[in-house]
Each structure stands twice: as C-alpha cells, then as structure tokens.
Amino acid sequence: MDGPQTSQVLQHLSTYLPPAATWVHLVGFTCLAVLVVHLSIRILRFVSWQIKMRNSVKQFTAPPKHWLFGHVKVAPMNEQGFQTRLEWMKAYSAHYLPFWIGPFTVFNNCNHPDTIRTILGTAEPKSMTYRFLGPWLGDGLLTSKGSKWHRNRRLLTPAFHFEILKPYVTLFSESTNVLIDKWSRVAAGSSVELFDHVSLLTLDSMLKCSLGYRSDCQTDGQSTPYIRAVYELSRLVLERIQFFPYHFDFIYNLSPSGRRFREQCDIVHGISEHLIRQRKKALQDGDAREEQRRKYLDFLDILLQAKDEDGTGLTDAEIRDEVDTFLFEGHDTTASGISWALYHLAKHPEYQDRCRREAEGLLQGRTEMTWEDLSKLPFITMCIKESLRIRPPVPNISRSLTKTLTFPDGKTLPEGSLVTGRIIVTHHNHLIWQDPEVYDPLRFSPERSKDRHHHAFVPFSAGPRNCIGQNFAMNEMKVAVALILQRFRLELDETKPSPFFLQQLILRAKDGIWIKLTPNN
16 A cells, blocks of 8 residues: 555544543553552462461460460560560470561460470572571571572581591681680679670680681771671571561562661671682782792682582582672681680689699690590589570571471471471470580580480481581680680689670570689699
8 A cells, every 4th residue: 555545544543443542541550550459469368378378377286365465575585585485385385386577477486395306407499588688698508499509518517527627627726816816915803794705705716717818906996997897797687587577578678677788798798899809819919928828728619619510610609699698607606606615614613623624634734726625624614514505506497398297296387388497496405405504514414415306406406408517516615615714714704794694696694794814823
C-alpha cells in the first residue's frame, strides 16, 4: 500500500482503539493487580508458615509469652535471662523450650545433649540471625551454606592442620609476652580489666597468624579502630536480633542503627582489604621480608593458594569474606575464653596455685612455649575446659531447617523451623551435670569424663559445622594462661562489680572483668 492508503487504514483502526489515557489506566490497573496478587501470595505463604510453626511448637511445653514481645522481656540475653531459662528448664522441660521473639518468630531451643546432638549432626544452614552478619562477614565460612559452604570448608581445612599450627605457638608466646610486659609496668596490687587487654592480645596473634602482619595494637590500646568497630558491630547485631521490626531490611537500613552498622562495616572491610592488598603487593614485588615470613604459612597463604578440583581458586571477594570471618571469630571468641578462664582461676586460688605449679614445672623460667609443651599441661587444660563449660564464648548456635528434623523421642519439626542449640544451657543442664554452677576442673579428668555424653560439652559446636579453628583456639588459651600464671598471681578486685555476663555474639561481661595483679617472684 502507498502512503495515503496506509494512513487511511490506521485512521480507520484508531476508531476501534481506546484513547491513550485509557491505555495508561489499563497499564496501571494491570500493575496494581499484579502487585496485589504478589502480596496476597506472600501473605498467604506467611500465614501458612505461621500456622505450621505454631502447630509444631504445641508439642513442647513452654512458659506464657507476651502477645507482642514474646519471651524477650522476661528472658533477655544476659545473666538474668540465663537464670530465668534455667528455671524454665526445670519447670517445663530439660530437653526443649520454644522461645518467641516478637509475635511471629519462634526459636525451638534445645537444652539437652540428646536434642542438641540432633541439630549439630546436620549440615543445615545457619538461621536468619546469621543473615544479619552478612553485610559484615559476607559469605564466609560462618554464614555460607549449601555447596559453597562445602567447597570452602574443604579448601580451608588444610589451614588448621597441626603442621600449620605448630609455628603459631611461638607467635602466641610473643603476643602474650607483650601483654605480660605491659602488666609488669602496672603497680603491684593494681587492677586491670581483662577483656580489653586480652582482646588486643588475641587480635595481635590473629594478625600474625592470619595475615603475617605485626601490628602495635597492644600498645595502641583501644584506639585500634578494628577493635572498636567489632565491639560496635556485635552490639548492633544483637540489638537487631532482639528488636523484631529491625528484622526487615528496608526498616533497618533506614534506621540510625542501620546507618551506624554500615559505617562500622566499612571500617572493618577497609582494614582487611588494606592488609590483603599489602600482602599481594609484597608477593608481587618479591619483598625480602616475605622470605623471612615464609618460615611459616599463615591463613592468607592458604587462601591465596587454595584450589578446588577444577583448579579454581577463591575470588578476591571470597578471600576478604574469609579473612573478616577469621579475624572476628579467631580473636573475639578466644579473648572471651581466656578472660573467663583467668577470672575463674582468680576466683579459685587453690586451682590457680596448682596451675601455676604445673606451668613453672614445665617452663622452668622459659618465656616461650613450644608445640610439645601443649600436651604437658593436663590440669591447665582441665581448668580451661571447665571455664568453657560455665561460660562458653559462643553461648548459642542456630539453624534454619530445609527439611523435617526428627528428634530421638519421635518429636519432629517441619521445614522452615528455626532451631537453637543452647550450648550454655546444655552446659548447665541439671540432668547431666551435678552442681552445674560449681567450678570444678576435675570434672574433666579422664576418670570422670569417660562415660559422659559426647554432646554434654560442646563449646566449639560439633558435627559437620563445628568450629574449624577449635585446636587453634585451645592452643592459644593454653599458652596465654600458662605464661601469665608463671608471671602473676591473680586476685578478684572486690571493689568492682561482679561480672554480669551479656550474651552478645560472644559472651562478654557487662562492666568488664577486673583482676588485681601481683608479680610472682
């Protein structure tokens, strides 16, 4: 058709088509209808999930809950809330306890070795609370799931082989001796706050062992941006877990806490990225200091060299995620373990004296420990384990079920359930431990340990998702406790409040742990 004819046809057809304004209305109505259908489907799924969750927890006895706050107000994440949970365990069940956070979210707490074993025996992904760590720790070993977790766990396992760990004992000794030198300049009988000092000690060790980086963080003190940022991030994550509206990303991202969280993440990421770039540049330039450092492999060496079956290594983003995870988990949890161990020994001078005699008999004045020394500290090891029982650095672990989970007694939880292994409550379960509040290192003697349930004591978790660095942590705790007790006598500072613990990402003391130091002449 020529131009005039085409124009006539189009003009004729236009008489049958709605005007442009009507098209706009039709498109808008369609979009609105799609949105309504989408929201309706999501609401129906949420309601269906809620019905399923509420029906599933009916099989467990539980204390009354507030219609809006659930159990959060009556059992907060601190020592007072912990005591409330112990009372509930005796009053309701020593195996299970549903715990509501807000009106819609319920965690099925497991407080007994039989039930906690069922959780830890699976490779189920971490619960939604670990999602809140994502912007900080990325998709590292702590937070990843599925095939990525399996791959990275396999690639990183060689980093914790005992041949890799051996040289670290020297580095632990070096860092502990920096702390001892600092404390030697404190007047006899003066008190120090343990957690601040020990956190810097373990960060110093972690920087050496993970990145081959020798810092001055112990002498710089709390001015270290990384330490301040980690403390703040831990607080903000716990705040988000406990305040239900913050579970929604769009609300949290607009809140002052969300903005603060992003700022602190930028600080932590900046530090780790700087250290990684520094290492890569040193390797590329053939820095002479690298040759000296190559006396041992550190965590970053393993990350840079790791390859799967296809010869594929970790990306720069994956390396940063694992470094951030290792720096946080490796220094903060170990700092908690060492601090509470020293606190318990200060509180029980009879056990402290026995530990000191063991350390002095082994070291004979040496200020550096060796790999072979670690197996020759049986009583110090028992004291550390008993402290880990009473005050485990990681008090809880959570899982989000991707399939039905069946417990030994036949009770089941459906897919989508949130399950928590309450490690700290299990460690105080009255059915398993006699006088669980009493600090008694001899519980871990070979004679008294041999018939104990394998999941009665799980400070490093257990099963396929157990703590990959547990030997690293135990070794550092042994070195720090032995060297410190060889040089100092520890005594509680009675002028300070008794440590009131807070269950944050790790177990901390609200007002610190204050210890008086006396040189051991």
